[in-house]
Amino acid sequence: MAMGTRKRDRQPQMWVAVTDLPTAVSHPFYRRLNQFLPEHGFDDFTEAQCASFYAETMGRPGLPPGIYFRLLLIGSFEGIDSERGIASRAADSLALRDFVGVSIDTAETTAAGVWLDPVKAQG
Numbered sequence: 001m002a003m004g005t006r007k008r009d010r011q012p013q014m015w016v017a018v019t020d021l022p023t024a025v026s027h028p029f030y031r032r033l034n035q036f037l038p039e040h041g042f043d044d045f046t047e048a049q050c051a052s053f054y055a056e057t058m059g060r061p062g063l064p065p066g067i068y069f070r071l072l073l074i075g076s077f078e079g080i081d082s083e084r085g086i087a088s089r090a091a092d093s094l095a096l097r098d099f100v101g102v103s104i105d106t107a108e109t110t111a112a113g114v115w116l117d118p119v120k121a122q123g
Contacts, residue, residue: 030099033073042066070100 026034037043043066050065074096075086090096097103 026095026098029077030095034099037066037070042069067100067102074099 043064046065046069054062071086071090074090075081075083078089080086080089090100090102
């Protein structure tokens with residue numbers, strides 16, 4: 001039996017920084033919609049319309065209305081009829097996260113349902 005030799009190259013690092021991960025290519029429809037909405041003041045409009053439903057100092061900060069309505073648009077466009085289904089779909093897709101404006105390392109994305117349930121309870 002021949003003698004084996006030990007490999008002297010070190011194993012590369014196991015952990016990868018989030019900033020080093022490749023970004024997903026957005027779907028052309030969502031990319032164009034994400035250009036259209038800010039051009040027409042979508043976020044400012046939704047925040048102004050929903051301001052009376054959010055408490056200024058009570059509890060944790062609420063989900064911004066622009067994100068909430070973008071998630072509802074995803075549900076409508078993709079035929080998802082439950083809020084948990086929408087949250088699960090958005091959590092799985094980098095392209096949809098890009099559309100919504102939520103990055104991988106954002107604390108708001110820890111579990112399906114976390115995005116939508118607190119907002120639903122406020123209404």
